[in-house]
Amino acid sequence: xxxxxxxxxxxxxxxxxxxxxxxxxxxxxxxxxxxxxxxxxxxxxxxxxxxxxxxxxxxxxxxxxxxxxxxxxxxxxxxxxxxxxxxxxxxxxxxxxxxxxxxxxxxxxxxxxxxxxxxxxxxxxxxxxxxxxxxxxxxxxxxxxxxxxxxxxxxxxxxxxxxxxxxxxxxxxxxxxxxxxxxxxxxxxxxxxxxxxxxxxxxxxxxxxxxxxxxxxxxxxxxxxxxxxxxxxxxxxxxxxxxxxxxxxxxxxxxxxxxxxxxxxxxxxxxxxxxxxxxxxxxxxxxxxxxxxxxxxxxxxxxxxxxxxxxxxxxxxxxxxxxxxxxxxxxx
Amino acid sequence: xxxxxxxxxxxxxxxxxxxxxxxxxxxxxxxxxxxxxxxxxxxxxxxxxxxxxxxxxxxxxxxxxxxxxxxxxxxxxxxxxxxxxxxxxxxxxxxxxxxxxxxxxxxxxxxxxxxxxxxxxxxxxxxxxxxxxxxxxxxxxxxxxxxxxxxxxxxxxxxxxxxxxxxxxxxxxxxxxxxxxxxxxxxxxxxxxxxxxxxxxxxxxxxxxxxxxxxxxxxxxxxxxxxxxxxxxxxxxxxxxxxxxxxxxxxxxxxxxxxxxxxxxxxxxxxxxxxxxxxxxxxxxxxxxxxxxxxxxxxxxxx
Numbered sequence: 001x002x003x004x005x006x007x008x009x010x011x012x013x014x015x016x017x018x019x020x021x022x023x024x025x026x027x028x029x030x031x032x033x034x035x036x037x038x039x040x041x042x043x044x045x046x047x048x049x050x051x052x053x054x055x056x057x058x059x060x061x062x063x064x065x066x067x068x069x070x071x072x073x074x075x076x077x078x079x080x081x082x083x084x085x086x087x088x089x090x091x092x093x094x095x096x097x098x099x100x101x102x103x104x105x106x107x108x109x110x111x112x113x114x115x116x117x118x119x120x121x122x123x124x125x126x127x128x129x130x131x132x133x134x135x136x137x138x139x140x141x142x143x144x145x146x147x148x149x150x151x152x153x154x155x156x157x158x159x160x161x162x163x164x165x166x167x168x169x170x171x172x173x174x175x176x177x178x179x180x181x182x183x184x185x186x187x188x189x190x191x192x193x194x195x196x197x198x199x200x201x202x203x204x205x206x207x208x209x210x211x212x213x214x215x216x217x218x219x220x221x222x223x224x225x226x227x228x229x230x231x232x233x234x235x236x237x238x239x240x241x242x243x244x245x246x247x248x249x250x251x252x253x254x255x256x257x258x259x260x261x262x263x264x265x266x267x268x269x270x271x272x273x274x275x276x277x278x279x280x281x282x283x284x285x286x287x288x289x290x291x292x293x294x295x296x297x298x299x300x301x302x303x304x305x306x307x308x309x310x311x312x313x314x315x316x317x318x319x320x321x322x323x324x325x326x327x328x329x330x331x332x
Numbered sequence: 333x334x335x336x337x338x339x340x341x342x343x344x345x346x347x348x349x350x351x352x353x354x355x356x357x358x359x360x361x362x363x364x365x366x367x368x369x370x371x372x373x374x375x376x377x378x379x380x381x382x383x384x385x386x387x388x389x390x391x392x393x394x395x396x397x398x399x400x401x402x403x404x405x406x407x408x409x410x411x412x413x414x415x416x417x418x419x420x421x422x423x424x425x426x427x428x429x430x431x432x433x434x435x436x437x438x439x440x441x442x443x444x445x446x447x448x449x450x451x452x453x454x455x456x457x458x459x460x461x462x463x464x465x466x467x468x469x470x471x472x473x474x475x476x477x478x479x480x481x482x483x484x485x486x487x488x489x490x491x492x493x494x495x496x497x498x499x500x501x502x503x504x505x506x507x508x509x510x511x512x513x514x515x516x517x518x519x520x521x522x523x524x525x526x527x528x529x530x531x532x533x534x535x536x537x538x539x540x541x542x543x544x545x546x547x548x549x550x551x552x553x554x555x556x557x558x559x560x561x562x563x564x565x566x567x568x569x570x571x572x573x574x575x576x577x578x579x580x581x582x583x584x585x586x587x588x589x590x591x592x593x594x595x596x597x598x599x600x601x602x603x604x605x606x607x608x609x610x611x612x613x614x615x616x617x618x619x620x621x622x623x624x625x626x627x628x629x630x631x632x633x634x635x
Binding site for chain 2: 071072073074075076077098099100101102104105121123124125126127128130131132134135144146147151173174175177178179180181183184185186187189191192213217219220221222223236238239240241242243244245248249251252253325329330332
């Protein structure tokens, strides 16, 4: 059986302590700049905060993984190198990287620190994963959320590193690390700036008939009737019209969240080493609830007990949820 | 001399449409290099692969350098096999668009495609050490980054390519959005994407054009147009300008770029002709100017 580590989001030092106390095996976090893919206002860590957080986590035998998972544009590579140097100095347990230049720098400069391949690298075949393993000594790959369990099992047998999969949280639709939808509408890049459908560009416009448009940079991403709850204008979760869909439809995906609780035993059996809970932008109480519930479930499964999956399913009660690609390839 | 390239056709054009298209390109288009091969959807490849040898020969006889491009998304067995087969070919000109292709190609010479995320000098240096001879930069890169990347790549002896015309690739997915729009899935798509030779338009619910769907790919509504920026691109070290095939007169588009590069046509005239050729489709250069990609930023008068 795999280790079934729980990898939990830490958007702030307080959320980090919460996740550690709630039973995370590892937490992942980033600095307050473009070096990570959740470069949102009010999130992330200063070097001093990270130092204190590493001490806190290590005292409770929890690992700290530092996300350096964006793509530096030419001329700005030093920011990523300095972030890696700082992380290594503060004793983080692994770097989560996507860019080959960043991976190469860390492999040469900080070979003692583990490298994890971010989902932003979009390595979705054994060959792609082996490329990163053989080139940079990557020890773990975070798989894109596009594979079925049989496919994950197949990959597991063909790669020399550990597998981490997302298990709960935002359900990304596009291949991560290959999406510039946000840059097209706002001028801020997901890959280079760590920004996705940024709050600074969001507006909700109320129309005379009571309907509401949720807009990003002036583009209407969705419209809601007077009785509908207006959703956040994430580009890939908006409703648009197409020639044969004049009424508007979710062209890419509905605003659902990923919840693989029911598949947890199967994923452990398939050899997944670590389970990632998405949500560095989420509140402390959210982190506490989700981490506790998954901690209990993983411990039950590892001990051969029946896990109380109902508690996990209830976490997204009232919200639409999906098992995404993991259950069936009909999702595609 | 700056070279013009024709990128791989992103859409599911019928075999007949492709044959006609490449015959005209071979005979009339002033492009130096042509990329062939299915980059977006592995299901489409069987429709046009039988014609590939004849197309290659035709283009080569016309003096064009032909480069074969690999798939951007590699996940299924047939995609892994297709990538491996292409990478195994003993030809110098292969453009790789997925790390699975880099793995299969090893240190033999190859080009780096626009899906490979060669954003910076460190990555380009790494790729050059692994046998890359040429880099196509991601189309969302702003001018200062293009200049820095081009300088680094030139220093290493690499060719540097930037997309100067056509819809930008904004995203790829494991899911087929063309099939989804028609209530189907990727496995039973019935190749409905063939209906949209220039992508399926998506409009906002208040009726603004916004994006185009091309199978698993999402594209910009506007065509990138870096015609006004060509002088600057060339002075910054860009060696190749890529024109992406759209359902417009691509021979005429290529001629405009060639004439501007050769100083045979005033830029203002060429750009207004390009706008005319593009019909209702807007032109944009926002990415280059560090602004929202869909925007059209007026170029400062040349110094």
